[in-house]
Amino acid sequence: MKPIHRIARTLPLLALLGAGAAQAEPTLYLGMNGGTMERVYADEVLPIFEKANNVKVVIVPGTSSDILAKVQASKDHPQIHVMFLDDGIMYRAISMGLCSKLEDSPQLADIPAKARIKDQAAAVTLGVTGLAYNTRLFQAKGWTAPTSWMDLADPRFKDKVVFQSLPSSTFGLHGFLMFNRIQGGNEGNVEPGFKAWPNTVGPNVLEYIASSAKISEMVQTDEAAVFPLTPTGVTTLQLKGIPVAYAQPKEGAVVLNVAECAIANNDQPALAQKLAAFLLSPEAQGPALEKGDQIPSNPKTPTTDKTRGQVEAMNKYLETAISIDWDQVNQLRPEWNARWSRSIER
Template sequence: MTPLLRSTLSVKTPLCALTVALAALTPSLSQAQTKTLYIGMNGGVMEKTWTSHVFPAFEKANNVKVVVVPGTSSEILAKAQANKDKPQMHVMFLDDGVMIRAAGMGLCEKLKPSPALNEIFPTARFKDDIAAGVTMGMTGLAYNKKMFAEKGWAAPTSWLDMADPKFKGKVVFQSMPSSSFGLHGFLMFNRIKGGTEANVEPGFAAWKSSIGPNVLEYIPSSAKLAEMIQNGEAAIAPLTPTSVATLQEKGIAVEYAQPKEGSVVLMVAQCVIANNSEPVLAQKLAEHLLSASAQAAGLEHGNQIPSNPKAPAVGDDAKLKLRQFADYMKTAVVLDWSVINENRPTWNARWNRTIER
């Protein structure tokens, strides 16, 4: 007990003096309280990796608790939009295309200048620093290694392999309205059929006679895919090298294949939510997540490819992942998000009406 509080508890001390003394202590007690920051991001492996290995250093240094609000990019965006006037989150992670939509809605505030922001790849910095990439990746094809070996099938080499009759009832495709993987897969199929982001007619017209008949199930996210591969239900699906590596670490027989037409660049970006209740702390968290130390932990523990090239790769496995990433990037495709975001609501409605009926 402090001398001040001990003296105020003396029976000889007037009640008013005790009240004043306790009031004097209140500011120091409130200052010691731990604040909470809420960050929207994908659940599962990403949430576990950042919660266990990235957030703790920031929490300890700033006397703050970081709590994840899990969800897909579309779900996190919807929550941020619904609470735009009184944000319930402070920072959010979104797939790059969805992040561009969020910025256009005025949901993000500009990132403060920092050494970490200057260190990341130039391609990871959004216009006017309204957001920044945290992890880098691409969507290609994942295939069931055990099933392919048993059937004597060669590894896939093209997005069109999903239309091969031998995969009838064995293709698992993520729903385009809710998943970047599904959107990427459809748009690459559309390109192969002669379309562009400005013209998706070829893709929609050919789907029902090509990939569509082979699809076992349209899933809202990739969370169910591991089970479907293990059960021998899924042969092939759009997925990222990072997700494949994570499944492999769980003992699941799956491999990544880079389509000859190219994979699709997929960057998970962060932004500080505009008008949030802790703007200074939120900016500090965003800076920390771009730092080399934070991203090195993401790579080591969650196969997250860093946007900060100064992040050290710990161990031969991590170094191999970075070399593979660089190789995949040689043929990776960047989509026209300005056109996609303008038309996506219409595409989503058409997809639900004509494909996932």
């Protein structure tokens, strides 16, 4: 009976040890885009932080709208600790009170002021929305590369334009707002864009798509000739063998950064801030650039022969890029979305 007694007495100790081990490795949840970004962060970036801090970081993949909805639904007891959102949606998250103030850190100090959103978010990767085109189809047709947002209305491309839906896509919103500007409008007045679209770009649009994920197959079948996209998105398609190239519109591309914030009221505030600071560091952004073509927001991030040209090109695009007044856009966007669904995609 004695051996049984000894075993029984050790069980509470083993349970305590197990509990201690579990407490020693807390879990953080990071909301971000799926696909290439998710893979490169899971494989190349987050293991560095996990090893240094004895913590597990689990990615919650989804579009910016998906992640925002998840955080909003559980804002009193958030399940996500840090989130990546397109900059326009990050403005919405901040206005909803979903983000904590980013704590001062050497990494945050390295981020240029133009890559920060108020005092609650900062870009982790830089980007712009411009135009992309099907190089194989352009070569076969003898078409010259697009140079303007108004090329979306060129009769050459009848039934060959693929355009992302305004309610669900930042790319589509950017493309429409640039078209609207060319028509004489601005973020406070989209009447010129809505009025001109049905007789200019509209007849050229083969399909309005909910996200850009469908573009790769539509290029491969030569259904898609030209569409709004980012240089990083183009690079991702090129690496898959898809015949596309990026074209910088003469009117300027539109700034599209991916920003991060630490979620307000999360249950690991200190660790969440530590993760947020790490993700702004060259240590994190270097592998994201090298392995995933994510253009760094931290100017101290090293480049290689493989990546130097990408970073230099992005810096060039950003010199003439248009910044959107997101506070105004987010206030008016529900009305635009309803009108778009009713009059453009009807």
